[in-house]
Amino acid sequence: MALALELDQVSRSYGAVVAVDSVSLDVEGGEFVTLLGPSGSGKTTTLRLIGGFERPNGGAISIAGRRVDHLPPYKRNTATIFQSGALFPHKTVAENIAYGLRMHAMNPSLIRERVGEALGIVQMGGFEERYPSQLSGGQKQRVALARSLALRPSLLLFDEPLSALDLSLRLQLRADIKRLHDELQFTAIYVTHDQSEAMAMSSRVAIMNCGRIEQVAPPQQIYNEPANEFVYSFIGESCCLPVRIDDGAARDQQGRPVDIRLAEPPSSGAWRLYLRPSRIRIGNEAHGCANTARGRVRFTEFLGDFNRYHLVAGGLEFFCDRAGERQYQIGEEVEAGWDTGDMKVFAA
Amino acid sequence: MTEAALAQSVGSGRLAGISVTVWRAAGIVFASFVTLYVLIPIGVTIAMSFNDGSFIRFPITSWSLRWYEGFFASTRWTQALANSLVIALGTTVISTVSGILAAWTFDRYNLPLKNVIYVLIMLPLFTPGVVLGLGIAIAFGGIEIGGWSFFGSRGSVVIAHSLWAMPLVFMLMEATFRTVDRRIIEASYDLGGRPVRTFFEIVLPMVSTGVISSALFAFVISLNEFVMALFLTSRGTQTLPVLMWLSLRSAGTPELAVTAVVLATAVFACMSLVMVWYVRQLRKLGR
Ligand SMILES: Nc1ncnc2c1ncn2[C@@H]1O[C@H](COP(=O)(O)OP(=O)(O)OP(=O)(O)O)[C@@H](O)[C@H]1O
Ligand SMILES: [Mg+2]
Numbered sequence: 078m079a080l081a082l083e084l085d086q087v088s089r090s091y092g093a094v095v096a097v098d099s100v101s102l103d104v105e106g107g108e109f110v111t112l113l114g115p116s117g118s119g120k121t122t123t124l125r126l127i128g129g130f131e132r133p134n135g136g137a138i139s140i141a142g143r144r145v146d147h148l149p150p151y152k153r154n155t156a157t158i159f160q161s162g163a164l165f166p167h168k169t170v171a172e173n174i175a176y177g178l179r180m181h182a183m184n185p186s187l188i189r190e191r192v193g194e195a196l197g198i199v200q201m202g203g204f205e206e207r208y209p210s211q212l213s214g215g216q217k218q219r220v221a222l223a224r225s226l227a228l229r230p231s232l233l234l235f236d237e238p239l240s241a242l243d244l245s246l247r248l249q250l251r252a253d254i255k256r257l258h259d260e261l262q263f264t265a266i267y268v269t270h271d272q273s274e275a276m277a278m279s280s281r282v283a284i285m286n287c288g289r290i291e292q293v294a295p296p297q298q299i300y301n302e303p304a305n306e307f308v309y310s311f312i313g314e315s316c317c318l319p320v321r322i323d324d325g326a327a328r329d330q331q332g333r334p335v336d337i338r339l340a341e342p343p344s345s346g347a348w349r350l351y352l353r354p355s356r357i358r359i360g361n362e363a364h365g366c367a368n369t370a371r372g373r374v375r376f377t378e379f380l381g382d383f384n385r386y387h388l389v390a391g392g393l394e395f396f397c398d399r400a401g402e403r404q405y406q407i408g409e410e411v412e413a414g415w416d417t418g419d420m421k422v423f424a425a
Numbered sequence: 426m427t428e429a430a431l432a433q434s435v436g437s438g439r440l441a442g443i444s445v446t447v448w449r450a451a452g453i454v455f456a457s458f459v460t461l462y463v464l465i466p467i468g469v470t471i472a473m474s475f476n477d478g479s480f481i482r483f484p485i486t487s488w489s490l491r492w493y494e495g496f497f498a499s500t501r502w503t504q505a506l507a508n509s510l511v512i513a514l515g516t517t518v519i520s521t522v523s524g525i526l527a528a529w530t531f532d533r534y535n536l537p538l539k540n541v542i543y544v545l546i547m548l549p550l551f552t553p554g555v556v557l558g559l560g561i562a563i564a565f566g567g568i569e570i571g572g573w574s575f576f577g578s579r580g581s582v583v584i585a586h587s588l589w590a591m592p593l594v595f596m597l598m599e600a601t602f603r604t605v606d607r608r609i610i611e612a613s614y615d616l617g618g619r620p621v622r623t624f625f626e627i628v629l630p631m632v633s634t635g636v637i638s639s640a641l642f643a644f645v646i647s648l649n650e651f652v653m654a655l656f657l658t659s660r661g662t663q664t665l666p667v668l669m670w671l672s673l674r675s676a677g678t679p680e681l682a683v684t685a686v687v688l689a690t691a692v693f694a695c696m697s698l699v700m701v702w703y704v705r706q707l708r709k710l711g712r
Contacts, residue, residue, distance in 0.1 A: 128615060129614075129615075130611055130614075130615075149614065150611065150614040150615045151614045151615070151616075151617050151618060151619050155615070156615060156616065157611070157612070157615045159608045159611075159612060161606070161608055163606065163608040163609045163611070163612040164609075164612075165609060165612070165613070165627055165631075166609070166631065167630045167631060167633075176613070176616055176618070176626075177616030177617055177618075180616055180617035180618045180619075180622065181617050224616070225616075228616065228617070
């Protein structure tokens with residue numbers, strides 16, 4: 078079976094700005110692929126290229142095995158859910174949903190059936206006659222989703238559909254979209270800059286940076302086996318220790334020795350060590366760890382579920398999280414430790 | 426705070442209190458004056474149209490509707506009224522359609538020399554009517570198709586009036602189109618709406634307030650226009666203002682006042698329609 082979506086070396090630039098830089102991506106039918114990346118990394122532009130709102134400068138885009146790069150949006154079998162919802166303000170909810178079906182010359186009785194069905198799917202039955210101005214933000218997004226789903230497109234495109242909503246609503250709609258995906262098995266490309274959203278919803282996540290895809294993999298793999306330093310530092314929280322290694326001994330960037338002992342030190346040279354703060358143990362718990370560092374507590378933060386201890390060791394700063402009461406005071410010397418598997422080393 | 430400063434601040438407070446009343450009174454007087462000033466010519470004309478006498482002259486000794494009867498009985502006047510309405514309607518259709526299309530093109534596509542084009546389109550609006558009227562008379566005056574001559578026809582006046590109305594429609598609609606959310610248009614394309622259907626089903630309804638207002642403005646501009654119509658009409662195609670001007674020179678009867686009232690009523694009716702429609706539209710959108 079043909080791939081649901083195939084991007085082959087697709088590029089798009091605006092003057093000197095390269096918004097999308099030879100991006101390649103294959104998506105199977107039924108997959109939920111998230112484009113995740115910092116602001117300006119080209120996620121929206123990639124999505125707009127797929128939807129047909131922008132033309133690529135180079136490369137090929139195929140949807141269900143058919144080249145589409147030179148087709149306008151109304152000839153592509155995709156449906157976009159915009160951040161703002163983009164409902165037609167002068168049409169009722171039912172008319173909004175019927176619009177796409179009418180454009181495809183579907184017969185009226187079938188349209189009515191599909192509209193009812195789509196509203197049922199997003200749990201908005203009974204709102205048929207409302208105008209968009211009479212709906213809340215979350216309801217608008219549900220209608221926008223229903224409007225796209227009613228067309229049964231081969232590809233659903235989401236551009237940060239939840240980012241304008243408040244947290245609880247966002248979590249709820251996120252769960253709804255996930256449930257709908259499980260039930261209906263549509264193929265989706267979902268743009269977000271919210272990591273937890275990407276992790277929670279996706280079958281695969283594509284990490285974007287500066288117009289390029291850095292890594293495409295299932296969420297667990299992105300988290301546990303980041304392909305490169307950017308992915309590691311972008312996903313989850315991490316501490317970065319820039320060190321110089323001379324014959325197995327660690328020094329900070331000014332060349333002063335620091336009290337860090339590594340079980341398997343990298344070869345001599347400049348390195349960046351990355352650690353997840355949740356995996357660092359301190360105090361008594363650090364005894365027996367393969368890797369240790371002695372530092373002084375600079376300050377602490379209470380973050381609800383845990384305390385965060387900010388430590389300095391020579392010219393290095395890092396932090397670790399520990400649940401329970403605050404145990405170490407500012408200025409106190411403590412030992413921190415971690416397992417070799419919890420550390421990533423990248424050449425500086 | 427020192428005592429002196431305290432006393433001063435209390436004093437200035439009282440001063441401010443007095444001046445607020447004074448200012449308010451002055452404001453009311455001024456507003457009444459402006460209102461009166463604006464209403465006098467209209468009020469006097471309306472009063473004069475009910476004058477039973479044979480001249481436009483005060484004092485009015487008795488009142489009657491006889492000049493109204495005279496107006497509607499005279500084919501010359503009703504013909505002029507019909508001419509005015511037909512020309513205004515033609516102007517509305519031509520300038521609204523072309524102005525909207527031009528504004529849409531202007532808004533959607535990256536034209537080269539955009540500012541120059543904008544100024545060129547707006548130019549006629551600031552050109553004196555005499556100049557435009559003369560220009561059209563010279564440029565198109567000689568056109569004759571099978572015995573029908575362009576000069577002196579209603580069509581020529583429609584063309585001339587559209588030169589004023591079209592830039593106005595263009596200006597209004599260009600500003601209106603800029604307020605349309607681009608994503609909504611994209612959503613329509615995305616759902617399979619081709620550009621023409623998107624324009625009629627999505628864009629136009631969203632800017633309907635602007636369309637109606639600019640159409641009525643075009644209508645009113647044409648109804649009011651005098652100079653170009655004077656240049657371009659002949660006996661059978663004279664508009665109401667032209668005929669008024671001509672009969673003012675021969676005989677100043679209260680019939681003229683009646684004409685003025687009829688014309689003004691037509692214009693005010695249009696403006697009220699705009700208002701009513703506007704308010705209803707705002708309410709519908711729930712803003
Ligand atoms: N129409 C445009 N004209 C010029 N530059 C553009 C245009 N659209 C996007 N860009 C540029 O392309 C780059 C990528 O933009 P894009 O909107 O795809 O980023 P994004 O990843 O969606 O960011 P965000 O998370 O902020 O939405 C940015 O540097 C942006 O300034
Ligand atoms: Mg974006």
